[in-house]
Amino acid sequence: MPKRVLQGPVVSDKGDKTVVVRIDRAFKHPLLAKVVRRSKRYHAHDENNQYKVGDMVQIRECPPKSKLKRWEVVTAEELAAAAADRQQAEADKADANE
Structure with missing residues (x-):
């Protein structure tokens, strides 16, 4: 099951290794x-x-890292790699069905 990916602005960066x-x-x-x-x-x-505050970021679900953190910030490179893996898996599945 794919993990959800959401996009929005950072409204707080006061926590260590945490953004809201x-x-x-x-x-x-x-x-x-x-x-x-x-x-x-x-x-x-x-x-x-x-x-920092005001940056547009994409976040995805992850296993719990603390009491409130169930999401992690995703970089553009990670998203591109995940999309490439997904396309490859779909292509392999289509080849197997033929």
Whole structure:
């Protein structure tokens, strides 16, 4: 099962090796039928303390690292490698089905 990947701005970098990322979402209210905006804050692991307030980052699920941290910051290189692995696996699966 693939891990969820979310994207949002860093709103706090005060913790050591931790950033807080705000994830915004919009959905249609079931009764009022209008678009409602909600946001949630996620604590994410930042190993090198390289991200600062205002940076746009992508985070993905991971095993718990502390009481609040269940997410880790993903670099662009890691995302590209994961996408390449996924495409390779799909290609192998398609070849096996033929």
